[in-house]
Amino acid sequence: MSDDKTKDAVHKTPQTTPRYSATFDEYTNSEIRRAAATGIYDIRGAGSKRKLPHFDDLLFLGASVSRYPLEGYREKCGTDVVLGTRFAKKPIHLKTPVTIAGMSFGSLSGPAKEALGRGATAAGTSTTTGDGGMTQEERGHSTTLVYQYLPSRYGMNPDDLRKADAIELVIGQGAKPGGGGMLLGQKITARVAKMRCLPEGIDQRSSCRHPDWTGPDDLEIKIAELREITDWEKPIYVKIGATRPYFDVALAVKAGADVVVLDGMQGGTAATQEVFIEHVGLPILAAIRPAVKALQDLGVYRNGKNSVQLIVSGGIRNGADVAKAIALGADAVAIGTAALIALGDNDPHLEAEYQKLGTTAGAYDDWHEGKDPAGITTQDPELMKRLDPIKAGHRLANYIAVMTMEAQVVARACGKSHLHNLEPEDLVALTIEASAMAQVPLAGTSWIPGVTKF
Amino acid sequence: METLKYNPDIFDLDVTPLREVNQFLHGDASGLNGKSVVIENPNGAHNIAVGLKSDIDVTIKGHAGYYAAGMNQIAKVTIEGSAGSGVAENMMSGVVHVKGFASNAAAATANGGLLIIDGDAGLRTAIALKGADVVVGGSVGSFSAFMAQAGNFVILGDAGEGLGDSIYEAKIFVRGTVKSLGADCEEKTTSPEDRKILADLLVKSGHADVNPDSFQQYGSARTLYHFHVDNAGAY
Numbered sequence: 060m061s062d063d064k065t066k067d068a069v070h071k072t073p074q075t076t077p078r079y080s081a082t083f084d085e086y087t088n089s090e091i092r093r094a095a096a097t098g099i100y101d102i103r104g105a106g107s108k109r110k111l112p113h114f115d116d117l118l119f120l121g122a123s124v125s126r127y128p129l130e131g132y133r134e135k136c137g138t139d140v141v142l143g144t145r146f147a148k149k150p151i152h153l154k155t156p157v158t159i160a161g162m163s164f165g166s167l168s169g170p171a172k173e174a175l176g177r178g179a180t181a182a183g184t185s186t187t188t189g190d191g192g193m194t195q196e197e198r199g200h201s202t203t204l205v206y207q208y209l210p211s212r213y214g215m216n217p218d219d220l221r222k223a224d225a226i227e228l229v230i231g232q233g234a235k236p237g238g239g240g241m242l243l244g245q246k247i248t249a250r251v252a253k254m255r256c257l258p259e260g261i262d263q264r265s266s267c268r269h270p271d272w273t274g275p276d277d278l279e280i281k282i283a284e285l286r287e288i289t290d291w292e293k294p295i296y297v298k299i300g301a302t303r304p305y306f307d308v309a310l311a312v313k314a315g316a317d318v319v320v321l322d323g324m325q326g327g328t329a330a331t332q333e334v335f336i337e338h339v340g341l342p343i344l345a346a347i348r349p350a351v352k353a354l355q356d357l358g359v360y361r362n363g364k365n366s367v368q369l370i371v372s373g374g375i376r377n378g379a380d381v382a383k384a385i386a387l388g389a390d391a392v393a394i395g396t397a398a399l400i401a402l403g404d405n406d407p408h409l410e411a412e413y414q415k416l417g418t419t420a421g422a423y424d425d426w427h428e429g430k431d432p433a434g435i436t437t438q439d440p441e442l443m444k445r446l447d448p449i450k451a452g453h454r455l456a457n458y459i460a461v462m463t464m465e466a467q468v469v470a471r472a473c474g475k476s477h478l479h480n481l482e483p484e485d486l487v488a489l490t491i492e493a494s495a496m497a498q499v500p501l502a503g504t505s506w507i508p509g510v511t512k513f
Numbered sequence: 514m515e516t517l518k519y520n521p522d523i524f525d526l527d528v529t530p531l532r533e534v535n536q537f538l539h540g541d542a543s544g545l546n547g548k549s550v551v552i553e554n555p556n557g558a559h560n561i562a563v564g565l566k567s568d569i570d571v572t573i574k575g576h577a578g579y580y581a582a583g584m585n586q587i588a589k590v591t592i593e594g595s596a597g598s599g600v601a602e603n604m605m606s607g608v609v610h611v612k613g614f615a616s617n618a619a620a621a622t623a624n625g626g627l628l629i630i631d632g633d634a635g636l637r638t639a640i641a642l643k644g645a646d647v648v649v650g651g652s653v654g655s656f657s658a659f660m661a662q663a664g665n666f667v668i669l670g671d672a673g674e675g676l677g678d679s680i681y682e683a684k685i686f687v688r689g690t691v692k693s694l695g696a697d698c699e700e701k702t703t704s705p706e707d708r709k710i711l712a713d714l715l716v717k718s719g720h721a722d723v724n725p726d727s728f729q730q731y732g733s734a735r736t737l738y739h740f741h742v743d744n745a746g747a748y
Binding site: 099102211212215216217218220243244255256257258261262264266270271272277280281283284287288289290291 | 531532535536539559560563564566578579580583584586598599602603605617618621622624637640641643644659660662663679681682738739740741
């Protein structure tokens with residue numbers, strides 16, 4: 060009996076390849092180890108990273124024999140949008156339906172806020188403040204500035220309220236509906252602390268509920284107060300995280316909102332628990348149609364002056380997303396994460412520095428730590444110098460222009476002389492999930508799960 | 514013009530819409546400074562005298578609804594009855610005086626100025642206070658001074674449950690009993706500087722006869738200022 064025979068036996072027994080668990084995947088296991096080592100939940104920035112039914116799962120039906128297309132580049136395809144027609148003396152007029160979402164000074168550096176203002180202004184659109192108040196950089200460089208009125212009321216004062224072009228009463232955001240803000244000590248510099256009236260360097264927890272109202276009846280009085288203080292000049296937006304969009308939109312409209320901002324779970328945040336970002340809220344695709352239904356049921360959908368406009372956000376990346384959101388019923392969209400990428404966030408040319416932070420370009424999300432090599436999500440005076448607000452603003456303006464033109468390309472192909480003429484009937488879905496959520500037929504069929512019979 | 518004090522502008526809310534009254538009160542400061550205005554028949558209307566920003570003296574002859582004198586700057590507003598939720602919310606400066614009771618969230622997020630409530634105040638009084646002074650002649654409800662960041666909060670009566678929960682740097686002075694303290698709120702020893710703040714506020718709010726030494730001070734234990742595994746139970 061020989062060693063040779065044993066060797067042969069080993070050679071003859073086929074080995075399975077190492078198999079990772081789909082349930083206990085590499086990321087899951089790393090999180091278990093991280094939790095076991097630290098005893099506290101993971102905090103990060105950005106929005107949901109999981110694969111979700113999204114605008115990619117929809118396609119436009121271009122014009123053909125039954126529909127008549129418009130000539131690209133020659134025939135007009137309008138992109139302008141008016142927000143706040145219902146009650147405000149001074150509605151907002153934008154050249155493009157792509158707006159900049161609320162992001163705070165504190166979470167973002169001063170140069171980053173300035174760049175957002177410059178880019179938005181060049182593109183003919185609005186930018187939005189965030190938790191922590193209005194900075195001069197931002198007001199000075201933004202032709203149209205929306206002032207967020209948040210539960211924490213950090214930095215909130217009536218002088219800035221009067222300086223704003225519109226007021227956005229924030230009830231929630233898609234990344235964390237039902238949660239308050241968070242800004243960790245590394246970013247509570249002397250300036251940020253002073254604006255927020257907090258001790259320097261603390262881990263700030265923003266409240267999740269407004270301090271002086273609860274429920275929709277109070278909200279109506281609160282909106283009336285904001286109108287009285289600003290003499291009914293400014294549109295009042297109400298921003299909600301997507302959870303129960305039909306009821307929340309209906310209640311916001313009843314409470315007197317001029318504009319509803321609906322943010323899906325792909326929408327970013329400066330810092331929140333990972334579990335919150337990934338497990339609470341709806342993808343934006345599932346939220347638009349119920350929101351539009353609420354507007355329709357209340358008679359305020361595309362009804363002349365008596366309209367409440369809908370802005371949607373959460374994972375808007377290109378002109379196709381813009382066109383699809385509008386076709387599903389939105390009047391405008393807001394971009395946050397995409398705007399930061401246009402400014403230079405997560406750029407591959409900084410790969411060596413991302414590696415030093417234990418991550419890689421495109422995946423960096425520890426925005427709360429304030430070490431952003433791109434100088435955007437930081438309060439470090441040296442890092443923030445890396446962002447040139449003029450060049451970054453120019454990149455943002457270019458990006459918004461491209462998104463707007465792309466949306467026009469699609470709209471003209473569908474025969475529409477204005478982006479707002481896009482409609483759900485221009486769309487089909489590639490998956491059953493997207494078909495059910497967007498309430499458009501599965502491609503090649505007339506089936507909409509939950510609406511029509513297969 | 515001292516005579517203006519004795520010849521006030523009088524608005525009757527039964528006759529003049531609130532919108533017109535507030536618009537008048539938002540007028541150019543040069544035309545309003547030193548003026549006295551009386552608002553009659555408020556009947557619990559919401560948002561009376563909100564967003565004032567000049568040196569004007571407003572007297573509300575009766576009960577006010579929500580957000581009376583909200584976001585006040587410079588002005589003096591006297592409510593001769595009771596006030597609804599959020600009286601003097603986010604006040605920046607000036608004085609608001611409620612002669613009756615106040616409902617919930619009085620002086621919420623107020624940054625400056627002085628709110629005087631002669632009677633009791635409801636839940637969440639001085640919630641997220643950001644620098645204003647608040648003096649309550651009676652007692653306050655539960656969860657008062659929640660997340661209060663800065664300012665001074667004087668309670669001549671008792672406080673309900675969870676006083677000063679998650680408080681930052683605001684100072685609380687209570688003469689009566691406290692049902693319970695919220696997370697991270699603890700008793701403090703009153704320093705001579707804090708005693709002076711308290712004594713001055715008692716004088717300014719018409720309680721000069723009350724002994725500052727009869728109060729117990731409360732403030733932040735500062736154990737929740739940083740996320741730490743040891744505090745997990747308090748989050």
